[in-house]
Amino acid sequence: MDSLRLNIDYDDRTKTLYLYGSSITIHCHHYISNLLKMIDSSPYVDGGSIMYDAAEKVTIKHIGRVFEKNNITATDEKYAAAEEFFGKLGFGRLKFDIINGEVKGASSSVGFIPKSWTLKYGERPDHICYFTAGYIAGVIEVINNAPQSSYEVSETACIASGSPECVFVVRSPI
Ligand SMILES: [Zn+2]
Numbered sequence: 264m265d266s267l268r269l270n271i272d273y274d275d276r277t278k279t280l281y282l283y284g285s286s287i288t289i290h291c292h293h294y295i296s297n298l299l300k301m302i303d304s305s306p307y308v309d310g311g312s313i314m315y316d317a318a319e320k321v322t323i324k325h326i327g328r329v330f331e332k333n334n335i336t337a338t339d340e341k342y343a344a345a346e347e348f349f350g351k352l353g354f355g356r357l358k359f360d361i362i363n364g365e366v367k368g369a370s371s372s373v374g375f376i377p378k379s380w381t382l383k384y385g386e387r388p389d390h391i392c393y394f395t396a397g398y399i400a401g402v403i404e405v406i407n408n409a410p411q412s413s414y415e416v417s418e419t420a421c422i423a424s425g426s427p428e429c430v431f432v433v434r435s436p437i
Pocket residue numbers: 374377390391392418420421422423429430
């Protein structure tokens with residue numbers, strides 16, 4: 264699939280871009296790396312969880328509209344559209360691992376976030392893709408009509424720590 268239509272509008276009066284009605288910003292690898300460094304450096308705040316939750320929440324808000332606007336109803340097509348949407352937003356390549364209709368995990372061989380980190384700060388000992396994990400959780404929850412936090416996504420390998428790809432595992436609800 265490479266034909267998703269996205270509703271991106273520009274308000275000339277406020278100089279603001281909107282994606283499905285929500286304001287968005289276009290940023291560079293310096294921005295995302297510094298944001299991650301800030302949220303990851305506090306000993307008092309779990310910044311990774313905040314970023315994960317934000318990504319999950321905004322994905323839940325938008326991905327259903329992507330399916331609706333593109334007349335996508337089949338489950339496998341929804342996952343393919345979510346992979347394409349991730350790429351169109353500039354976050355890289357994402358592939359869901361689906362076995363018997365159930366998502367077991369996902370992987371990303373090209374990722375804007377971990378590549379940005381390594382370009383700016385070099386490799387790190389642990390994973391960094393909180394946003395991608397939250398995105399994956401949000402997609403699965405929307406497709407399964409489940410509320411936020413129904414699925415838990417963990418990153419087990421990351422490009423930012425030397426892995427050839429980022430690997431995510433999905434824990435289904437009990
Ligand atoms: Zn990663």
